[in-house]
Amino acid sequence: MTILLTGVTGLVGARLLPRLLAAGHNCRALVRRGKTITPGADTAEGDLFDPASLAPALASVTAxxxxxxxFRTQDEALIWKSNLDGTQNLIKAVEAHAPQARFIFASTSNIYDKDQPQPARETDAVAPNAAYPASKIAAEQVLRESRLNWSILRFPFVYGDGDGHLEMIPVHAPTAKWHPAMRMSTIHHRDIATAMAMALDGTFDGQIINIADDLPASMxxxxxxxxxxxxxxxxxxxCPWQLQVDTTLARSLGFRPTVRTVYQAEQEGLL
Structure with missing residues (x-):
């Protein structure tokens, strides 16, 4: 199996790639010129905004x-260009050059309504207004309408491995108007890899899946x-259920987080 990864220089990708390599996967990272990545992975220079550059990166790719x-920028045009247009370009390139490849899309639980009446389910109707979740939903729809074998993983608040996300909560809380007692679903980087391994095996084919650990924690x-x-x-x-997701579907398919709570992460030195 040869896996093409985008976003490998981001906080999630930089932590996922070494775990995939350690699991024995042949990984190829799509990077812009001049970017450096984890040793052990192949690189393919390309740009999601340049469709012609994607074809060589997809040679012999199976996933x-x-x-x-x-995400965090005031430039809404850039958000839409990156998250929708870039994804559309990649989907078209995969359809043309690696149509049998399994396409796994990392999405977000931010797409769910803040006044949801229970932890959000994958079947809940969504119509986000903010650019980031709205662009993600639009990209999900493009993928669902494609000819590819796809899966969509909706991740909540991602933390761990020294990524700095927990440290930023006091910064974002006032602007987001997060109540200190409000609970939020979370997932550790280690279990991003857990979920991706299942997706690569085909467990989530053709489905949208909420991925989260066992216990939402308060702000x-x-x-x-x-x-x-x-x-x-x-x-x-x-809005007591805002930012909490229902993971019944993922669990029914066998997903079990290895870092079950943020307190386990603290105890094991994984923050």
């Missing part, structure tokens, strides 16, 4: 893991684990 995305707890602080608040939660 594609598409991680590349733009207050997450901030403290990251070495930060959030002020307490006694006001009731107005």
């Amino acid at each position: 594609v893991i598409h991680l590349a995305a733009v 207050l707890e997450l901030a403290l684990l990251g070495g930060g602080h959030l002020d307490g608040l006694a006001e009731p939660l107005t």
Whole structure:
């Protein structure tokens, strides 16, 4: 199996690639000129905005893991160009040059409504307004309508391996208006790899899957684990299920997180 990965220089990709290599996979990283990656992986220079550059990268590829995305920026045009147009270009290239390849798309649980009446399920109707989740939903739809063998993994808040995400919670909480008692689904980088291994084996073919660990943690707890602080608040939660996902489907297909909670991650030195 030869896997083409996009987004390998990002926080998720830089941690996933070494785990795939350690598992014995033949990995090829799509990178722009001048980028460096984990030793042991092949590189293919290419750009998602340049469709012609993608064909050589897809030679003999049997699976594609598409991680590349733009998130925290005020440039909405760039978000849409990267997350939708870039994905469309890659899908078309795979259809043309590696049509039998399994296409695994990393999406986000941010697409779910904040006033959902229970932890979000894959079948819930969604219509996000913000550019990042809206562009991800649009890209999901393009993939679902393609001729490819696809799977879509919706990840919640990703943390661990010193990525700095927990440390940023006190920074983002005021702008996002996160109540300190609000609980959020999480997933450790190690279990991004757990889910990807199952997707590569075909377990999730043709399905949209929520991936998360066993226990959502409160914003207050997450901030403290990251070495930060959030002020307490006694006001009731107005959207108690915001940012929580239902993982019944993933579990029914055999997914079991190896890092079950953020507290396990703390105990094992995995933060």
